[in-house]
Amino acid sequence: MAGLDGGPLVVGVDLGGTKILAGVVSADNRILGRGKRTTPAKDGGPAILQAMTECVDEALVQAGVSRDAIAAGGIGSPGPLDVHTGVILFSANLNVKNYPIGPELAAVLDAPVVVRNDVRVGGYGEFVLGAGRGYRNVISAFVGTGIGGCIIVDGRIVTGSTENAGEIGHIIIKAGGPKCGCGQRGCMEALSSKTAIAGRVAKAVKKKTPTVLGAKMARKGGRLKSGDLAEAVADNDSVAVREVRRAAHFLGLGLGGLVNVLGPEIVIIGGGVAQALGDSWLDLVRVSARRQILTDPEGKIQIVRASLGDDAAVLGAALMARESLLQS
Amino acid sequence: MAGLDGGPLVVGVDLGGTKILAGVVSADNRILGRGKRTTPAKDGGPAILQAMTECVDEALVQAGVSRDAIAAGGIGSPGPLDVHTGVILFSANLNVKNYPIGPELAAVLDAPVVVRNDVRVGGYGEFVLGAGRGYRNVISAFVGTGIGGCIIVDGRIVTGSTENAGEIGHIIIKAGGPKCGCGQRGCMEALSSKTAIAGRVAKAVKKKTPTVLGAKMARKGGRLKSGDLAEAVADNDSVAVREVRRAAHFLGLGLGGLVNVLGPEIVIIGGGVAQALGDSWLDLVRVSARRQILTDPEGKIQIVRASLGDDAAVLGAALMARESLLQS
Structure with missing residues (x-):
């Protein structure tokens, strides 16, 4: 689970209404690999998970690491959410209801995944790194x-x-x-x-x-x-x-x-x-x-x-993933 | 400096545009004695200090203690203020400019006095006790x-x-x-x-x-x-x-x-x-x-x-006075 610089790698995902962005992020908050997919906004939760998984795998390939190098994941998602269970309760922009996107991605990665409000994740990225x-x-x-x-x-x-x-x-x-x-x-x-x-x-x-x-x-x-x-x-x-x-x-x-x-x-x-x-x-x-x-x-x-542009939410989600490791 | 119940007594003062209220407050946040004076709003800083001192003395008499029983004081004041030095910079409602109300009352009481925004003091009183x-x-x-x-x-x-x-x-x-x-x-x-x-x-x-x-x-x-x-x-x-x-x-x-x-x-x-x-x-x-x-x-x-009525600022100021003792 060790990253290239000694700290564990995490994945940050920005789940938007039109696109999904993913980044493999090092312990010093550099994005080592990126992925991008169009959001299948009308196709329901499993289709979103599928696109998100491809997106994350693309970022992993670019970073030159495999899934088992990832210690944790973070998703910035539209909501409302149940942040404790990682469930999207519903969304005006995604055709999703009570979908456990967090646990599902956690199963794919075999690592804990936190899900947080997309805007908050972006704001946190700008706050800490932007x-x-x-x-x-x-x-x-x-x-x-x-x-x-x-x-x-x-x-x-x-x-x-x-x-x-x-x-x-x-x-x-x-x-x-x-x-x-x-x-x-x-x-x-x-x-x-x-x-x-x-x-x-x-x-x-x-x-x-x-x-x-x-x-x-x-x-x-x-x-x-x-x-x-x-x-x-x-x-x-x-x-x-x-x-x-x-x-x-x-x-x-x-x-x-x-x-x-x-x-x-x-x-x-x-x-x-x-x-x-x-x-x-x-x-x-x-x-x-x-x-x-x-x-x-x-x-x-x-x-x-704001100074991070589209990276804000990816980095913010990665930061929250890393912090969840420290708290657990 | 010990109060009736073992903890030190403090004084809370609510400096308003029309009246000054003071209370001698026990460690368990009971008001043991009260004072009230009309604010000499047009007469400048020294007149306000004079009225405030009378007001505090009245509260002390009612509480049956002397000035040297008081460990600290707090004033809720209109502002803007310099909270670090206890100075009222100016006020729309009081004819005061750069008046060090905190240090002046501290000299009278021979005890430290904190000065804080009146609304914040009232809000704090309601938060903790109301x-x-x-x-x-x-x-x-x-x-x-x-x-x-x-x-x-x-x-x-x-x-x-x-x-x-x-x-x-x-x-x-x-x-x-x-x-x-x-x-x-x-x-x-x-x-x-x-x-x-x-x-x-x-x-x-x-x-x-x-x-x-x-x-x-x-x-x-x-x-x-x-x-x-x-x-x-x-x-x-x-x-x-x-x-x-x-x-x-x-x-x-x-x-x-x-x-x-x-x-x-x-x-x-x-x-x-x-x-x-x-x-x-x-x-x-x-x-x-x-x-x-x-x-x-x-x-x-x-x-x-709000549930404390006119006591909110007196109690809030007293709480802040007590907390300043713990921090110093």
Whole structure:
């Protein structure tokens, strides 16, 4: 079970709605091999396990080790989850109900596997190895189709009594505002996620407001890709610019308010939207957040982009796998 | 320095904008003697120290002990504060700037004195000895002239990197909404505090909407007392009922959002408005909060009123004084 550098190897898996990523990770947190598969999102639990296993095996081959070199595994998964038993209770994006993904992968690897919330795993990766390195109090926000978060207080993830803390997408920003997927109105997710922007763009298209996004979204069955949005902004498309600005404004207000509540040293913003829109977008979020923050008169609190990209969840899951070994 | 029951006695002081409360507190957290003085809010630091000293002496007399029985003191104070030196940097409600209230009271008592944020001290009192007893993760909200909070994660107060965490009044609830004292628009404090309600009532009065509160506020120079508001609600005054309901709704949305972020076991609501308006008001807050909470499908998270009333800050300050002895 010894790794190349003397410490045991672990596997980190990022189970996403569209792709599965796996990494074989050394004791000094380097990814020695990677795997990638399309998520068979509609085909149920066993198909996901099958794809995940292939993905892990691919990473093992690239790392040049066999399954029995792996001391533990970690999976970042959408949920809700039963983290104690490693079961996905259900998922909006995967056609899965009460599927024991953790025990199943553990049987494949003949090693213990922990399953944790995907956003939390990504936030933990950024905290320990990415933009949050060296800090003790962190708010991580991941902005994509939805908005999720991971709160670190005094060096530890806030899990809450329900194990579901970190749902920062569902703070209210504009009471009575646009409908949210959760059923309420005016949540941050309903104002600042890619889904929220897509909804506004679709309305503009309906009103015949000229925008390059109309044709692009029509080609993708109404879906908006972060990359297309970023291109449209770069081309100064007025609808894209206006909606991105608006979404960034509300995101800043929400994150600024959370800074007042939690007083972190750093706010880390990742996810597809953040990756695609880059620093000019981050600047908009920053301006809006700083106006809302009253607990930091000297402007010491950092507001930065996530630095690990797609590796965040793989590394975070690997870290949690390793920690589970130490605790057991 | 031994108290009546073998443990040392400490003094807890609640320095408020209108009154100073002091208590001599035993090792088993009973208040053995109390003092009360009107805060000389306009007369500067030395006048406040003088009133505080009289207040503490009154508590000592009632407890039947002398100053030298006191092992340590704690002060809950408005701020911002320098908690390391015990200095009030400034205060909106007290005419004080850079006043070393901690060292000054320490000289009077010949014992160490800690100074902490008043809201945090009250929240800590409720956490350890009041409604939060036995819980590990708590959101306390104090609703009065303003709205403050105290966040407990895993049994410890979240102080944040700025020492100013807990400013829950300055999360955004209605972007672009009513102006807040902090300069932003639509903060929870601008929608749900007594000040916010008073502003809306004043507008209604200006529009000649009939309400008993018009005459009451006019008599008090435009100020709204929580007791008058509660009476008007009890008498079914339509303006009072409408505005209280509205404020409770927004408070619930804000607190519900924070529950999604932090996943506490319990939300405790105290402060003048909560005390005066009682359980029917709390029910309105609860309904609105529960709608926003998505991390608690089984409704296990408690939303309750604070239980210590005016003793919360005195006891919280005393607890912090005692803990400072253990740490030194």
